[in-house]
Amino acid sequence: MSPRPASRRAVTVADIARAAKVSKATAARALGDYGQVSEAVRSRVQAAAEELNYRPNSLAKSMNTGRSNTIGVVVGDIENPYFAHAMRGISDVASSAGYDVILTNSDEDVDAEEAAVDVLLDKQVDALIVAPASSARVGHLAAVGAAGRPLVLLDRRADGQHYDSVTVDxxxxxxxxxxxxxxxxxxxxxxxxxxxxxxxxxxxxxxxxxxxxxxxxxxxxxxxxxxxxxxxxxxxxxxxxxxxxxxxxxxxxxxxxxxxxxxxxxxxxxxxxxxxxxxxxxxxxxxxxxxxxxxxxxxxxxxxxxxxxxQPIYELGAAAARRALQRIHGERVEEESVVFDAxxxxxxxxxxxxxxxGVAAGTAIPVRSEIPPLPAE
Known part of the structure; x- marks a missing residue:
């Protein structure tokens, strides 16, 4: 058996600084796009990063900026086509805003959901979108607000809580x-x-x-x-x-x-x-x-x-992502609840x-409901 090749060492900010002939602090500012850096130096640092195939450390960046540019999502059942369509709406909106999405599955179990929320908070996500397995057992969701992260509920509400929610009537x-x-x-x-x-x-x-x-x-x-x-x-x-x-x-x-x-x-x-x-x-x-x-x-x-x-499932997911982004950026929101028709x-x-x-075929019984008819396809 041939020996396994040694893994290649990850390129660091220090490597970029040496290649660009600048200090490590200057390279970090240029790569992180913060602080005072001249355009000439920024271009030189970015060229060195590209030449060395530098991959930024997203965790380190989030520690410096307080942002990870990620949204965490907890759904009830990833095998359910409903959540697949909703995730597409979430992902499209998040991606267009420069955010990545981390998806977790609770299997409609509150304990699993609580564990997923903890993991996503540990990952320093900027906001969470959750389809709560129970509208009654929602105490663990308070941890999201305590961590200073926006929370949007998808498809379901939380009893007695004023969280942002996107649902259907x-x-x-x-x-x-x-x-x-x-x-x-x-x-x-x-x-x-x-x-x-x-x-x-x-x-x-x-x-x-x-x-x-x-x-x-x-x-x-x-x-x-x-x-x-x-x-x-x-x-x-x-x-x-x-x-x-x-x-x-x-x-x-x-x-x-x-x-x-x-x-x-x-x-x-x-x-x-x-x-x-x-x-x-x-x-x-x-x-x-x-x-x-x-x-x-x-x-x-x-x-x-x-x-x-x-149900307008894609639109539900997209609306949940837009609300999360609004909260991340501190925008004013008029209504906590967004309710779509089906x-x-x-x-x-x-x-x-x-x-x-017991009813003759083709014979309709009286219906006293005042619900108006919906349009056909």
């Missing part, structure tokens, strides 16, 4: 999706989420510790209650991650009183529900109607293509319930 969006199903004649409508919940069935008044899910449940409940549906909470399931989405979907679709429509709280849930419906030998929308939150590409090419609640994109996965469900 989930309550109205969920109510619109439910009203769409009610107008087709559905009465047994399920809402399915993977958010952890201590009981298998939601009970009105239960605490839901993620604001986005809580708002969606409120919207579904509002629309069902306005339509006179008895026990509107009976088909709301919040424990699908722990029990398995397929298992919960089978319970809803193949029980003694099966649902005729499902609203999936994200596209990953919708994909599994879609597969479960097919496995059970059911048809969409003839036997079961399906609406998904979010609009990834696959929802357009299924048979049938899915009706979706489309659109109901109608395709082919929603239809009347089957005749066997």
């Amino acid at each position: 989930n309550r109205t969006a969920a109510a619109h999706a439910t009203a769409e199903l009610l107008a087709e004649g559905h009465r047994r409508i399920a809402f399915l989420s993977t958010h952890d919940h201590p009981a298998p069935v939601y009970t009105p008044g239960d605490t839901i510790t993620m604001s986005s899910v809580a708002d969606r449940v409120d919207g579904v409940m509002q629309a069902l209650t306005d339509a006179g549906i008895p026990s509107p909470e009976s088909n709301i399931r919040l424990d699908a991650r722990r029990r398995g989405v397929d298992a919960v979907a089978r319970e809803l679709l193949a029980g003694d009183d099966p649902v005729t429509a499902v609203i999936a709280s994200d596209s990953l849930i919708a994909m599994t529900v879609f597969q479960t419906i097919r496995t059970l030998g059911l048809r969409i929308p003839e036997d079961v109607s399906l609406i998904a939150f979010d609009n990834p590409e696959w929802t357009k090419i299924t048979t049938p293509p899915l009706t979706v609640v489309e 659109d109901l994109v109608r395709r082919s996965s929603v239809g009347p319930p089957p005749v066997a469900a």
Whole structure:
């Protein structure tokens, strides 16, 4: 076995100073772009740095300037297309402003999120963007302010805290999706989420510790209650991650009183529900109607293509990055909360319930909701 080559020593500011025939302090000022340095000397130092392939020590620079030109981001699940699109918005805005992004994943676990926040603060990031795993357990986020770093919440709020946040009007969006199903004649409508919940069935008044899910449940409940549906909470399931989405979907679709429509709280849930419906030998929308939150590409090419609640995910991420940059630069901000609307994109996965469900096909039940209709795609 041939010996490993010795690693090349990193080029230092002292090396640049010797090559440019200036003092180390002068080279540091020229490289860091601070202090008084003539243009001739700055050009000579930069030319030497380029010739020697100098890579600046970002940690040392941040210690001198108080800035690292980085934004730390903590998301719940990097496998979820939602966060991938949001990260693109964050990265594009940050990059155009000369900032790098450090991404971490909490797996929707508060302890992991707390550890990620600590790591990012240790990395001297200039601001943090966090999608909190819980809207109730947010005490650790106070460390961000204590460190003098701006904090922006993405997709979710923090109960009782006045942090900057960028969210969607989930309550109205969920109510619109439910009203769409009610107008087709559905009465047994399920809402399915993977958010952890201590009981298998939601009970009105239960605490839901993620604001986005809580708002969606409120919207579904509002629309069902306005339509006179008895026990509107009976088909709301919040424990699908722990029990398995397929298992919960089978319970809803193949029980003694099966649902005729499902609203999936994200596209990953919708994909599994879609597969479960097919496995059970059911048809969409003839036997079961399906609406998904979010609009990834696959929802357009299924048979049938899915009706979706489309959130402006890229814009959410971009807005979060812009707010973080505003705070970094000390700009005045009028409102702490930025709230976007969502659109109901109608395709082919929603239809009347089957005749066997107790409502004649094509017959709509009265809907007393005052929610206005949304435009079609």
